[in-house]
Amino acid sequence: MNVRTDVMLRDPLGQADVSLRPAGLHRWIVARKEWLISERGPVHIFAIVWAVAVLVPVIISVFFSLLRAHGLRIQWNISLHAYRDIIESGRWEVVVRTLTAAAAITAICLIVGFPFALWLAKRAKSEKLIQFVWMALTVPFFLDPSARTLVWRGVLGSTGLVNTALMKLDLIDAPMGWLLFSDFSVYLGLIGPYFPNMVMPIYLAILLIDNDLIQASADLGATPAKTLRSIIIPLAMPGIMAGIIFTFVPVMGDSIVPSILGGGKKEYLADTVMSLSTSMNYAGAAAFATIILLLTGILLGLFLLFRRRAVGPGAVA
Amino acid sequence: MSEVVEIAAALDAVDILHQYSGVTALDHVSLRVQEGEFLTILGPSGSGKTTLLRIIGGFETPVAAQRLSIAGIDVRGLPANHREVATVFQHYALFPHMSVGQNVEYGLKVRGVMPAGRRKRAEEGLRLVRLSDKYDRRIHQLSGGERQRVAFARALVTEPRILLLDEPMGALDEKLRREMQVEVRALQRHLKATFIQVTHSQEEALTMSDRIAVMHRGRIEQLGTPADIFDRPATRFVAAFMGMTNLIDGTVSGIDGKITQLDAAGQLLLGTWTGPRPPALGQPAFAAIHPQRIAIDPSARTGNGWNCFGGQALSAAYRGAHTDIQVSSQIGPLTAAVAGMGISGAVAVSVGWRAEDCAMGPAGELDS
Amino acid sequence: MIAAESFAYKAALREARLIRVAVWVTLIAGFGVTALIYAPVIWLGVLSISVDPLAGLPGAFTMRWYGSLFTSTGWIQPLFISLEVAVIVSVLCMVSAMLVGRALPRLKHGRGLLLGAFLLPLVVPGIVVGIDIFIYYKMFLTFKMGLWSLVLVHFIWAFPFALIGMLVISSRFDVRLLEAAADLGAAPWRRFWDIERPLLMTGVVTAGMFGFMLSLTELPRSIFVAGRTQTLPLFTWAETMSRGSHISLIYCLNTLIAVISVALSVLSVWLLGRRVKS
Structure with a gap:
């Protein structure tokens, strides 16, 4: 019964297949709409927000440690000053x-x-x-x-x-x-x-x-x-x-x-x-x-x- | 089948094609099921039988379908909740947070039936499956057999045009399974409803169905009555799947009315052609015999229409109701099922079977 | 023969005795370290009713300090800000844990990667999150710190816990129930409302409780991003660092918070455990 479980995980309510549906832009819009109301859509959106709001700051701060700053003013030249x-x-x-x-x-x-x-x-x-x-x-x-x-x-x-x-x-x-x-x-x-x-x-x-x-x-x-x-x-x-x-x-x-x-x-x-x-x-x-x-x-x-x-x-x- | 075309069939599926990531699950399958019929889709796992059921139920959209209509209504592109079918799932999929009554009423509730009306119909449904006193029980308080009955009641109260059964006996023990087979068949006859069942058990298929569709590698290999499927297999696969463990390959060497002659490495066999198309001389073919149709030492019965070969009995395996005897014969190893204890030790025997019990069909895969 | 047997018997006895000793050592050490968590909390309660909390041994007891909570009201404003942040974080946790938690077990692609990304804050020290969020939003984007940034860092801290609480429930959810509901005629929204919502409710409630409590007591991240806003832990922190005279007040306040925290967390863990068992 491998086939069966695989199918359900992939597409529990049979929404992925769009070949019986209209083609072109309309099809794309229908697919986006389904993506949004399906369970995947919210997760993808949340993951993007999470990446932008949480993961990006971490990367930026690593980059920031290579800059020099006076108080809240940033000087845009890269140096290892902070580490030295x-x-x-x-x-x-x-x-x-x-x-x-x-x-x-x-x-x-x-x-x-x-x-x-x-x-x-x-x-x-x-x-x-x-x-x-x-x-x-x-x-x-x-x-x-x-x-x-x-x-x-x-x-x-x-x-x-x-x-x-x-x-x-x-x-x-x-x-x-x-x-x-x-x-x-x-x-x-x-x-x-x-x-x-x-x-x-x-x-x-x-x-x-x-x-x-x-x-x-x-x-x-x-x-x-x-x-x-x-x-x-x-x-x-x-x-x-x-x-x-x-x-x-x-x-x-x-x-x-x-x-x-x-x-x-x-x-x-x-x-x-x-x-x-x-x-x-x-x-x-x-x-x-x-x-x-x-x-x-x-x-x-x-x-x-x-x-x-x-x-x-x-x-x- | 062409004489009943005017009546809208319960299910009319034509040329269904389905693939999962390049693998073909259904290879241009067509199937027509009449109102009030009990049809079983039989096949090993991976044969595509569950996929076909899921496509009928609306849980999966086929890659292509020329026609897919339920009671005359085209259901292509129609999601599961808009189709007039109901499913008894393999593991029942009863809602654990609802009582038995609430489970049975659910289909009516989403259809907007008023509480009083749906209670009455749910009670009727439960009476039908002999669970009248379990209305307020929780699901986890029920036994496996009771859960299955609730699943039947829940599916039936919505009065579906087709009831789909996905291996409904799979989770039951042997004894209960046999009881339920009889009971479900009786229920179907009583309601005059259309049932489509999926199973891998040939016994279940044979005892319950009006017709059986045997599936293999995404195709329907044979569609027919239980007797057709059991005694007159169209392909080598169906023969083997229906328990014809004695399979002999050869070429067609003679055709005489209903009797076909097969040349298996010099030994000649007589049998009945059951393949989809008439046989041709010189065509590669198989012969298949059920073990229980092979007689040991058929001295009195040799004659016209009988195949008889000398051999050596090798071993016997006691199976309760019968004994399987392995015979090394002139045309290769054979298994014969005989009543009683059979014989013990290596002794010289002769084996024989009637030509009408020997099914013959084309060798190799079914062609399209 | 007899000698050999008695030797084996003695060895077995010795082994059993050794294991018994090992178990006792383990328990004393384990519960001893656990006591290091709770002894201070209990002592906090004792000090909060001591007449002189700065004396080494508590002598006389009084409820006077709890009474002074009504006269010295500097803690009320921070409390309300803490509650405000905690409620927002709690709601955010419920919604996001529901949306992510129900779908994550059913995803086909990138499940591990997403889970890793969502649980990352568990292994990033609070101080790093605090300073990084500050640098990004304040220095680069020049946003003004305040309630929203507190909500953000608290959410970053609480979301992994909320998600885990949700996944405990949602990973046990049988997707086939949704097929069954569809089969019986229920539309997508109906399926969610009738089947998923009630079955996942415990997870959502747990996520909300986790969010509320973790936000209410969060300090290391708040220090960097609070701006001029003061939460209750920040109030405690400021009083502690300035060695202010309000020490009894702090003891009382935090005794109350600790009692509420313990009660709420016991309740939510109990809820989760009961649901998983049934």
């Missing part, structure tokens, strides 16, 4: 620091998230518990990032919850200054909110692994560790890669947590973009945005390359 500035002003350090932080946070999320996702997909028995965890991982997308970050100040500050409590218990004499406005506080603030980004794709990938496959591996005498290594991890790889991207990229570009919990002492990429744009150095901001975009692109490219290799050539349409 990044190196000369020593701001490349920011790139290194941000990438280190993003890599570390991604690694922590992966180490904690993979077993957690595995447990959730294959070991958790109670339907209610699974639903609860799934809900708990969804809700963070809908929380105000500044509000939930701000509270950490009240927890980690020198007069905050942790220091006060420890001093009351006589465990420390003076408040620990490194708790807030440090790499530690930034890491702490970033791990929680981006943990779901890691767990969800891995969970979905593991969920798709047939239980029979895992059972078969055990029946053939494989230890749980061997099953994990040779069955689960390879099959969950697309999910793991997606989790890494969904965690690394937004952490790299997060501007709220470093601003609130970094206290301006340790600058991150997004801080720099903000301060450059505040000082109206938009070409510089665009250059940094381009760098973030480029790093994202490289990661995505690696992901696609990896997936193609894993699935095999030709299998990817």
